[in-house]
Amino acid sequence: MAFPPDATLADAGEFGLISALTDLFAQGPHVLIGPGDDAAVLRVKTGHVVVSTDLMVEGRHFRRDWASASDVGHRAAAQNLSDINAMGGRATSLTIGLAAPADLPVAWALEFAQGFADECALVGASVVGGDLTRSDQLVIAVTVLGACTQAPVVRSGAEPGDVVAIFGRQGWAAGGLAVLGRGFRSPRVLVEAYRRPEPPYDAGAVAAEAGATAMIDISDGLLADAGHIAEDSGVSMDIFRSAFDVAEPLQAVGSALGADPLQFILGGGDDHALLATFPAGSVPEGWHVIGEVAEAADDGPRVTVDGAAYDGPTGWTHF
Amino acid sequence: MAFPPDATLADAGEFGLISALTDLFAQGPHVLIGPGDDAAVLRVKTGHVVVSTDLMVEGRHFRRDWASASDVGHRAAAQNLSDINAMGGRATSLTIGLAAPADLPVAWALEFAQGFADECALVGASVVGGDLTRSDQLVIAVTVLGACTQAPVVRSGAEPGDVVAIFGRQGWAAGGLAVLGRGFRSPRVLVEAYRRPEPPYDAGAVAAEAGATAMIDISDGLLADAGHIAEDSGVSMDIFRSAFDVAEPLQAVGSALGADPLQFILGGGDDHALLATFPAGSVPEGWHVIGEVAEAADDGPRVTVDGAAYDGPTGWTHF
Structure with a gap:
């Protein structure tokens, strides 16, 4: 018609x-x-x-x-x-x-x-x-x-001693959103990442086959979603700042907005990268180790960055 | 919590x-x-x-x-x-x-x-x-x-010679809606029918087992939904006014509003009664015959009431 x-x-x-x-x-x-x-x-x-x-x-x-x-x-x-x-x-x-x-x-x-x-x-x-x-x-x-062709990977299976790994671009969409929110249209590559994310659609099944113990897609923000795994698994997690190469466009936006560009990576969602935990030594190709799983702290599961609480923006509140 | x-x-x-x-x-x-x-x-x-x-x-x-x-x-x-x-x-x-x-x-x-x-x-x-x-x-x-435990019943299988049958209360919710729309709260039984429909949840599977040739739940209105079956099956349908006993509360609303109560039955949705076609002689218990299926008219499928076009309200437009 x-x-x-x-x-x-x-x-x-x-x-x-x-x-x-x-x-x-x-x-x-x-x-x-x-x-x-x-x-x-x-x-x-x-x-x-x-x-x-x-x-x-x-x-x-x-x-x-x-x-x-x-x-x-x-x-x-x-x-x-x-x-x-x-x-x-x-x-x-x-x-x-x-x-x-x-x-x-x-x-x-x-x-x-x-x-x-x-x-x-x-x-x-x-x-x-x-x-x-x-x-x-x-x-x-x-x-x-x-x-699923194998057992589905839930959020509750992470174990102390596992490593934390990520697959896919992370923080680019949040950078693009920050740019748009201030009325700009560049760096274009970040704006495009926000407008049209490119989730790593093959990575999930590969991770499951490799024995991922827990997995989530990052939509609330990396630390917030790591927190969902930690909470549901009853573990703590530490994320390493040094694991992240801050891409040049994110550095540019950080400079322009006077913000630590790492906040887009640690706080941002919307790229739909995957976050998973694996037994050490089982991380499949393409996955990037960014942290480790430990016993829950005395006061319960927590997610730290280089061993300390992170004080930047950490995610998305729906209400 | x-x-x-x-x-x-x-x-x-x-x-x-x-x-x-x-x-x-x-x-x-x-x-x-x-x-x-x-x-x-x-x-x-x-x-x-x-x-x-x-x-x-x-x-x-x-x-x-x-x-x-x-x-x-x-x-x-x-x-x-x-x-x-x-x-x-x-x-x-x-x-x-x-x-x-x-x-x-x-x-x-x-x-x-x-x-x-x-x-x-x-x-x-x-x-x-x-x-x-x-x-x-x-x-x-x-x-x-x-x-489904048997082949699903679609809208496109009605054949000339089939009978048209209905299962469940029909028109009550539309009567209740008309009452509410005018600021009234009675007849209470109609208002309740609108607020909380009681779809005949067992009737669909029974109809399928009995050999229903086409089926739909009445949500756009009886004649409108009959029209969906007619259109998808490439047939015409005639509905018999005499098949309907107009329940007392519907008669009361018709009198109060100066409307033909049959319009609630023929035009109303929201009761989620089922409408189906069956080969003559295969209508299961509890289903009530209200019409018959014929070859499509020369200008295409149509639904008539006692052989003529119906000029009352016939259903719901979403835009």
């Missing part, structure tokens, strides 16, 4: 738009029944399914003046696919709920959906269903389903 | 509230990993999974002054569980995304979650994950997973 270039969701109507959107979503061979019925039906091989859900709210998780519709689509898919990655799984299927103002341009919705579909295609996952309704504020609700 | 009686989500904080909410959700034996990790992991017996997602937006799909938090929870669960019912399946697991204003009372969120959990318990389904974030407007995003 073709829409006039300035058409809004109200002009297009629910069913016309749903039809145009679902045309963008290729269905994999595991999809027995795709979008358009009361529910989708998926073939499941492994006897279990991994499922996660995430919300993105305009003005809070994204801004239409800071990122294109396609970027928002990529990011909405990426942050959900990353949750399956963090279990050591592979994503197969997603649903999208879109609550949108009636004056949202149809073109925005279609570009969003195309970006979402393109990100899903990176891992071979299909968009199998969704819902579309009117709201005052744009809210994107995504649920992702996946499979 | 106990909260002061007037605590808001902003007071409680994300993690405190998530912990209190997940305490309300009992986990069934099929849940290998429940809420609290990057993703939940579910055991799947039948080799496939049925999945559907729905959004509810405050002011559009519910009003806090028209229904209690518990009612909204029941309804949010019911409309999703009903989608699995309409495939002939049984729901096993759900996720909830809650985007909520910071001043939402914690008590509201907890009562909502309890109502949601209670509705899920009716079918033995577990709430296995979710997301909680701040927004200006209250938006509830639910995804439901389920299983």
Whole structure:
């Protein structure tokens, strides 16, 4: 269906738009029944399914003046696919709920959906269903389903003596967000990292096969997410400042904003790097050791940086 | 965790509230990993999974002054569980995304979650994950997973010669909504039907086993949803006025509002009754025949009432 270039969701109507959107979503061979019925039906091989859900709210998780519709689509898919990655799984299927103002341009919705579909295609996952309704504020609700070929890696398995390792770029998206928040558009490479993260989709399953004892994707911030593992595993963790090479663009932003660039790395989320613990000697290729696991402190699990509490910004509060 | 009686989500904080909410959700034996990790992991017996997602937006799909938090929870669960019912399946697991204003009372969120959990318990389904974030407007995003023990019943299988049948109360919720919309609170039985629908959760699987050729849950309105089956099956349908006994409370509302009470039955959604087509002679017990399937008209599939176009309100437009 073709829409006039300035058409809004109200002009297009629910069913016309749903039809145009679902045309963008290729269905994999595991999809027995795709979008358009009361529910989708998926073939499941492994006897279990991994499922996660995430919300993105305009003005809070994204801004239409800071990122294109396609970027928002990529990011909405990426942050959900990353949750399956963090279990050591592979994503197969997603649903999208879109609550949108009636004056949202149809073109925005279609570009969003195309970006979402393109990100899903990176891992071979299909968009199998969704819902579309009117709201005052744009809210994107995504649920992702996946499979693991081995035992899923939870947050609670870290053991004293394990090493802490990371896979993927970390702090770049936070640097980009800091830049955008001050009205700048450069360094461009950081802004792009914020607009369109590149989660290491293969690293999760590899880590699981290598015997990772705990794993999480970094979305609240490195230290905050390390804290989730520490808390759930009943251990403490120490992170080494010296493990991080601060990339040149992050150094530039630190200088420009008068901030320690390490705060983007230790406090930032949004890159969807993976953080995991491994028995010493089991760290697979591509993973970078940044710390170690110890017995919980007398007053409970804690995460330290070079043996001391970190006093910089450490993550994201949702309320 | 106990909260002061007037605590808001902003007071409680994300993690405190998530912990209190997940305490309300009992986990069934099929849940290998429940809420609290990057993703939940579910055991799947039948080799496939049925999945559907729905959004509810405050002011559009519910009003806090028209229904209690518990009612909204029941309804949010019911409309999703009903989608699995309409495939002939049984729901096993759900996720909830809650985007909520910071001043939402914690008590509201907890009562909502309890109502949601209670509705899920009716079918033995577990709430296995979710997301909680701040927004200006209250938006509830639910995804439901389920299983079928036989081939799922889609919308596209109706054949000329089939009969059209319904299972469950129909029009009561629409009557209740009309009453509330005019500032009244009675007939109470209709208002309650709107606030807390009672979908016939066992009827879908029974219909599938009996050989239903197409099925849908009535959420857009009886004629609108009949239209979805007609369109997807490439058939026409005729609905018989004489098939409906207009219940006394609906007659009362019709008289009070000067409306034909049949419009609530033919146009109303929200009761989540099931509509299905069966080969003549295969209609299982409890299903009520209300029409018949014919070849599509020359100009395409259509739904008529006593052989003619229906000119009353016929359903719900989302944009």
